[in-house]
Amino acid sequence: MRRPFQRAWTACAAGLLASGLALSAAAAQTAPSEIKIGTLYASSGAFAVPSQSQLQGLKYWAAGVNRSGGVFVKAFDKKIPVKIVAYDDQSSTATATTLYSQLVTQDHVNILMADFGSVLTSVAIPIAAEHHMLLIDPTGSGANFFTRKTNYLADISIPTSAVWPRVLGDFILAHKIKRVAIIYDSNDFDASQATTLKATLEKGGVKPVYDHGVPTSESNYTVLIHTIAASHPDAVVEFGYALNDIAFFHALSGSGLHFKMTFSIFPGQLLALLEKNVGTKALAYTFTYPVPPLVVYDKTNLGPNTGTFVKAWTAATKSAPNALDTAGFNTGLIMQHMLGTAPTFTQLAFHQALIDMSGKTTTLLGEFKINENGAQLGEQLPVAQVVPEGKGLKFVIVYPPNKATGKAIYPAPRN
């Protein structure tokens, strides 16, 4: 008689416990009325143009998902509208530090996303880690961000600088260029680009004949270019942000000097800005990394392919997207997938969702593949050359051979 009674009690207690747990879980996971994505942008300063483009891309994505009722959140099994909370950091890391904290502690955003580039991302990383929030890092690729395992950082839309420049190094080695000058900004992004390039070149037996950093705020390259020329390089690689590239090309075209090969990053990302400032002649035959939409991915398994995106963007905004617009949009897509697959609405579940999609996802930026340190190992960029075409310029992908659309013109003719 006693046994069935005991069993009934046990069953009853287990039932109560289960329903209690379910209730508390439900209470902890009450669906928010909107998904708040907190981010920063720069309305002024050195990073204003790329930063605003990145935000523009994110807003375009958010408008799209909100038109269809919001983003699907698996943890609540329903669509929830997205709200972007964005503050202006004016390209200042000091301002950005305060504002990232404000997003976390005052606005209580659900997802924290960094501003453009490594400089403005660098200050977000410790804040995100301290508050146990996953930092969605669209374009901060500094290699030193990704040196240890973390659940709180994910590089989404640009490859880490620890692997990104290898293709450039291979290109230089393949063309048997022995005398290479490297001038780079002393910041996380450009310095790690230089470090990786040097390592790649040194493996091929090439030691740079000039290898110097300059302040990120450097705006006059006339004397620097002359000093570089004194080392008689065949190739000059300038790693900087758009502002530096403009100043570099201005100084180079005004100097009367000519190098057989000149490489710079931002012609491949913000060609219109560079062209407007330094003209087509100064950019002709420059080498660069072409970033989607300049590189086209036809087959994707998440979101539109490059062509569809460009058409839709152009129709909506009456202008063609640039690389940072595309990066912002891609970041939105990845977050959408993350929310759509994370079983619980927690930062750790978000991170796990990104890890789970790594290596299985291809977007308009290529293969999404992150490692346990949060570094983006996919989305690799080729090397292209900017070649005159009529009154304008076109990109010819020259390396690696399996992606090449033409042959490199080396040595570059004097303009």
Next chain:
Amino acid sequence: MALLEYALIGGILYGIFFSLVGIGLNLIFGVMRIINLAHGQFIMLGGFGAYMLARGMGLNPLFGIPLAIAGGIVIGYPLYYGVVPRLQKSQDPEMLSFILFFGIAQMIEAVAVFAFGADQRSLPQDALGSGNIGVLGQEFPDSWWVACLVSVLAMLGLYLYFSRTRLGFATRAIMADRDEARATGIDVDRVSAIALIIGIALAGIAGVFVPYLIGSVSSSIGDGLTTTSFAIIIIGSLGNPLGTVVGGLVFGVGTMLMQTYYSSWSNLAPYALLLAIVLVRPSGLLGRAVRRA
């Protein structure tokens, strides 16, 4: 040796231009004892003025010089009579001017972002000549020489103004002692208003060449230029406009030597020099005495 020569000549050219960048700030401080924190923003406006003339109307950017002078009058005159006499009556005009001109700087920057956007703008590379001119075998772009020539002419004009005109004598008298100058019958407000106009105009003229010397002009370059100008005028001598020339040369040569030999530290050079000079000579290289507040 060739590198050293190149850095020295480049530094002199760059430094002479930066003397022009800083001289307006020093003139305004010397005459009115007010700290024009919007100085860099006036330079930026000069750059945008030249940009509009060159890109919008197809004119040579040098037409930006008369535009900068006109801008100096249009901005300086009402700014003086609207603000400065009130500041002078306050207990601490220097500190109040610091705050007020900080606000003006922010306003100018915000208006510039609204009007021109946040992106960089450049002037046609060949508008000031497409070649290079060499001295001692070291060649520099024509635009550097033109900027240097205009800077020398502007500073020579200022020197002649001080040394050959009645207004210049009156300005110097005010710089020496404002109250005594007033007691001798000098129309302090009129002379000071003209000094403010000249200071703003000189900043605007420097702005015309900013796209050539620092690559581009954008709405956010003002604060950096103000800081650099401060370093230059303190190196030379605060309150002594001609000391700015020495400050500019020290800044230019120091920066270019650092770019040549220790490029990572090149933007530290002016501030390290500033620190060293202030420690050794608190009144600046050409300062004769500690200024009276």
